[in-house]
Amino acid sequence: MPELPEVEALAEFLREHAVGHAVAGVDVVAFQALKTVDPPVTALGGLTVTGAGRHGKFLDLDCDGLHLVTHLARGGWLRWRDDLTGARPARPKALAVRIRLTPGEDGRAPGFELTEAGTQKRLAVHVVRNPDEVPGIASLGPDPLADDFTVETLASIVGGSRTQIKGLLRDQKVIAGIGNAYSDEVLHVARMSPFKIAATLTDDQVADLHTAIVTTLRDAVGRARGLAAKDLKSEKKSGLRVHGRTGQACPVCGDTIREVSFADSSLQYCPTCQTGGKPLADRRLSRLLK
Numbered sequence: 604m605p606e607l608p609e610v611e612a613l614a615e616f617l618r619e620h621a622v623g624h625a626v627a628g629v630d631v632v633a634f635q636a637l638k639t640v641d642p643p644v645t646a647l648g649g650l651t652v653t654g655a656g657r658h659g660k661f662l663d664l665d666c667d668g669l670h671l672v673t674h675l676a677r678g679g680w681l682r683w684r685d686d687l688t689g690a691r692p693a694r695p696k697a698l699a700v701r702i703r704l705t706p707g708e709d710g711r712a713p714g715f716e717l718t719e720a721g722t723q724k725r726l727a728v729h730v731v732r733n734p735d736e737v738p739g740i741a742s743l744g745p746d747p748l749a750d751d752f753t754v755e756t757l758a759s760i761v762g763g764s765r766t767q768i769k770g771l772l773r774d775q776k777v778i779a780g781i782g783n784a785y786s787d788e789v790l791h792v793a794r795m796s797p798f799k800i801a802a803t804l805t806d807d808q809v810a811d812l813h814t815a816i817v818t819t820l821r822d823a824v825g826r827a828r829g830l831a832a833k834d835l836k837s838e839k840k841s842g843l844r845v846h847g848r849t850g851q852a853c854p855v856c857g858d859t860i861r862e863v864s865f866a867d868s869s870l871q872y873c874p875t876c877q878t879g880g881k882p883l884a885d886r887r888l889s890r891l892l893k
């Protein structure tokens with residue numbers, strides 16, 4: 604799933620490549636992806652793309668004051684096409700929405716396709732006059748890359764929260780943009796157990812966690828910056844230290860990275876770096892061993 608760094612990079616990519624073009628048309632192929640009816644998606648036709656930005660994990664294409672807001676969800680992706688003239692979809696079965704732009708000076712008519720792999724169809728596209736009209740945006744917590752996301756901001760978030768820190772970091776209403784992958788990474792950098800209860804963090808641990816959040820996300824944005832949309836996924840994978848690396852060696856201490864599985868996701872961590880060398884209970888695994 605694309606998280607803050609990838610969506611930030613996609614927004615930058617669109618600022619560079621889409622801004623200045625007008626929208627020639629929007630083809631909605633997967634109707635369940637379109638979450639709004641007013642204004643209609645056809646209202647985007649003829650408008651000039653004036654900007655692209657990010658709200659948490661939401662991608663926001665500003666078309667002269669009308670916003671095409673996309674949440675890529677778990678299996679969604681954006682595929683940029685330099686020339687859509689007569690082009691067949693790159694992945695017809697996964698195609699959800701296609702945005703066609705007017706030709707540039709080179710005569711090519713670019714655009715992009717929003718695709719979604721898998722059977723869970725969660726990709727969501729909204730056409731709104733104000734991004735805050737999207738419920739998931741209106742309820743977002745502070746952005747961890749904003750200047751006002753300080754140690755004090757984080758201290759007020761974790762203080763009094765009886766939630767496990769992993770869950771807290773992933774909660775979009777608490778902090779915007781961090782998902783399953785980067786919460787694993789942040790907690791590895793902060794040398795903290797994912798099951799630690801937020802309110803039990805000391806002042807020093809809050810400060811460490813703040814540094815870990817900001818540096819991890821900044822580094823990831825830095826690596827993703829300037830990459831073509833199609834290269835972002837592999838860059839994300841190769842840049843991760845523990846997430847998705849069960850059984851591999853921790854790049855810091857060499858211990859074996861372990862995982863805890865849940866119904867529809869799993870987390871990865873390094874016992875030596877994060878839990879005093881003690882493996883966390885994996886309910887699925889213990890059930891299998893019974």
Ligand SMILES: [Zn+2]
Binds near residue numbers: 853873874875876
């Ligand atoms: Zn380690």
